[in-house]
Amino acid sequence: MIDFAQVLSHYNYWVIITLMMTGLYIIVARGNLIKKIVGLNIFQVSVFLFYITISKVAGGTAPILTGDPDTVYSNPLPHVLILTAIVVGVATTALGLALVVRIKEAFGTIEEDDILEIEHALESETEPQA
Template sequence: MISSSMGIWNYWIVFLLMMIGLFLVIGRKNFLKKIVGLAIFQTSVFLLYITFGKITGATPPILNEALDKVYSNPLPHVLILTAIVVGVATTALGLSLVLRINSEYGSIEEDDISAQDLVDYHDEIETNKKLKSKFVK
């Protein structure tokens, strides 16, 4: 039983990384921690696809004399390389947005930003009521 469950150790690692990433995205209020959680979650998906693409005992798909061998499919690995580049770009964009949010609100905590937005919204409503009362008279 133990040897069979340890034989799929990479699936356990993928599951653990997915749960850590999901917890950071859902359970944390700090935007920087959320972006780190997304990056961890992306990494777990990359590992999962690479695990699916691995064929035990297969050789690289390089043509030579022996055409009767089992070859690995290179497509999952190529797609993951593309996904890694897209993931790095997405993370960089998210970090730049966090910097912009920090410069605008002075915080990257979700609760602080929501509270500031609520205060700004109520101030705007009061200002609109005052302006409307001036013009309605």
């Protein structure tokens, strides 16, 4: 028997899983290189959300010193970790987009199917000599 109250109270995890699967699906299913990068971003964002979720302490406030010893704080460490991961994500996206620009210049398209066709043509050009 599924405990609906429990399922609903963990809604943030469901959001994370949905985003994660959406992102992965886009990476696999879309042929447009920019859309793939968007998918990768959605996938990464789901992990950022995951880290932020696990750092939440029930009733806890933002981890800024209040001076009151009774204050309950949320765990700041995952926040810090995910800041790093966000930076890595930004760098990855920037590099990915830069590559797409270069691919567009070299191949004249950013559709995976067209690029594959061009690559096959290149291969069969070099093949007969081999």
